[in-house]
Amino acid sequence: MAIAAQNNGLGGGRPGEGAGIANLLFVIPALTLYALFVLWPLASSLYYSLTDWDGIGAPRWVGLANFTRAFADDIHLASYVHVTLYILGTLVFEVSFGLVMAVMLNSDRPGFALLRGLFFSPVVLSMSAAGVLWNFVFDYRTGLVNAMLKGIGLGDWAQPWLSQPATALICVMLVSGWKFAGLYMILFFAALRRIPRSLYEAATLEGAGPIRRFFSITLPLLKQNVLICGLLAVTGGFAGFDLFFTMTNGQPYNSTEVPVTWIVKMAFDSDQLGYGIALTVILTVVVSLISLLYLRFAERSHAVEY
Numbered sequence: 254m255a256i257a258a259q260n261n262g263l264g265g266g267r268p269g270e271g272a273g274i275a276n277l278l279f280v281i282p283a284l285t286l287y288a289l290f291v292l293w294p295l296a297s298s299l300y301y302s303l304t305d306w307d308g309i310g311a312p313r314w315v316g317l318a319n320f321t322r323a324f325a326d327d328i329h330l331a332s333y334v335h336v337t338l339y340i341l342g343t344l345v346f347e348v349s350f351g352l353v354m355a356v357m358l359n360s361d362r363p364g365f366a367l368l369r370g371l372f373f374s375p376v377v378l379s380m381s382a383a384g385v386l387w388n389f390v391f392d393y394r395t396g397l398v399n400a401m402l403k404g405i406g407l408g409d410w411a412q413p414w415l416s417q418p419a420t421a422l423i424c425v426m427l428v429s430g431w432k433f434a435g436l437y438m439i440l441f442f443a444a445l446r447r448i449p450r451s452l453y454e455a456a457t458l459e460g461a462g463p464i465r466r467f468f469s470i471t472l473p474l475l476k477q478n479v480l481i482c483g484l485l486a487v488t489g490g491f492a493g494f495d496l497f498f499t500m501t502n503g504q505p506y507n508s509t510e511v512p513v514t515w516i517v518k519m520a521f522d523s524d525q526l527g528y529g530i531a532l533t534v535i536l537t538v539v540v541s542l543i544s545l546l547y548l549r550f551a552e553r554s555h556a557v558e559y
Contacts, residue, residue, distance in 0.1 A: 302534045306527035308520075319531035328507050329515055330530060333539075334513040339426060340490035346430025348482050351437025357473060358438070359445045369442065372434035380432065384499025387428045391415050418508035421501050425509060429496060433489075437482050444478045445471070480551045487547065491540050512536045 302319055302485025306314035311530045323329055358369050375383065391414040392514065399411035414420045448471065457468050471478075494513040495505065503518070504508035 275513050280467055281318055289451045298534060301527055302531035305525075306530075307524040308526040312527060315527070319528045320529065320535070323532055323535055328510055329512070331507065332510045332512045332515050335422060335509060336346060336491060336493070338422060339429070339493065339511065340487055342423070343427030343429055343433070343486045343490050344483060346426055347433045348437050348479070348486050350430060350481070351434040351482075352441050352475070354434065354438045355441035355445055355465060359442060369438070373439055375432050376435045378432070380495040381499050382427060383432050384496045385429075388415070389423070391424055415501055416505050418505055421509050423504060425500055428500065429493070432496075438487075440482060441475065441478060476554070477551075480547075480554070484544065484547050484551075488540060488544060491536065491543075513537050 266318055301312060303314065303316055304314035305315045305318075354372055358365050358372070378386075379439060389395070393399060393411070393413040393416070396414075398414065402410045412420070414424050452470050456470060461469065492513065493511060494517070497509055497511055497514050498517075501509040503514045513536070516529050516532045516536070519532060520526045
């Protein structure tokens with residue numbers, strides 16, 4: 254009995270102490286990786302954001318000077334206006350259009366699977382490849398858009414689409430919608446398949462048309478999916494870089510500058526890595542706050558339903 258008690262207590266220790274040590278040993282590798290790849294980079298970023306550093310020499314402590322400069326930087330502040338407009342555009346050209354296409358192609362008729370595949374195909378391209386491709390489409394001299402306008406007798410409408418502040422950002426929005434609308438279509442299509450067909454059949458017997466069925470059945474049952482896709486579009490919009498870099502690189506006249514492109518220019522083109530890291534910290538805080546507020550709104554709307 255005494256030997257059994259000692260064995261269960263691992264040498265007379267408190268019961269469960271051995272299990273606690275064993276659990277800790279299992280957790281240590283994960284905690285180590287988390288500290289190395291999350292906590293340490295976060296702490297070092299906060300430190301370097303408070304310094305004047307070119308990435309090579311010794312950093313010089315400047316305190317909050319980088320953050321003060323950021324809130325007085327007109328181009329940096331304007332970049333948040335541009336990315337907000339871009340996100341609003343993605344909500345229309347990507348999420349909304351993807352939902353419409355999912356509803357229209359939600360059928361087992363012959364050929365609809367092929368149409369869904371064709372509509373989804375731009376998603377497999379990289380953003381850089383899509384940007385280079387559409388640069389040729391919008392080219393002023395040899396671009397497809399201006400060639401089509403000239404071909405139908407609207408040559409006066411031909412213009413340098415990516416070289417004008419009034420049209421450059423809209424062109425980037427359109428390309429982003431062309432690239433990602435298929436992704437949201439697939440997400441909504443999968444959700445539509447879970448809606449019982451009997452609901453639509455009952456609504457049809459009651460005399461409801463396609464539009465009435467969409468707003469009375471489809472949209473309410475896809476509310477959570479719409480919220481999730483909206484969050485993906487918002488957070489993805491703030492992280493957008495490669496499409497802006499390949500199409501406009503923030504030009505013309507910084508009219509398509511977004512936070513990430515300005516961060517890259519400051520950190521690597523101007524060798525102001527400390528200031529670039531400070532801008533990154535600001536962007537992280539902004540995206541985190543928006544995500545938290547968005548999730549809180551989604552939770553409240555879900556609670557109201559129940």
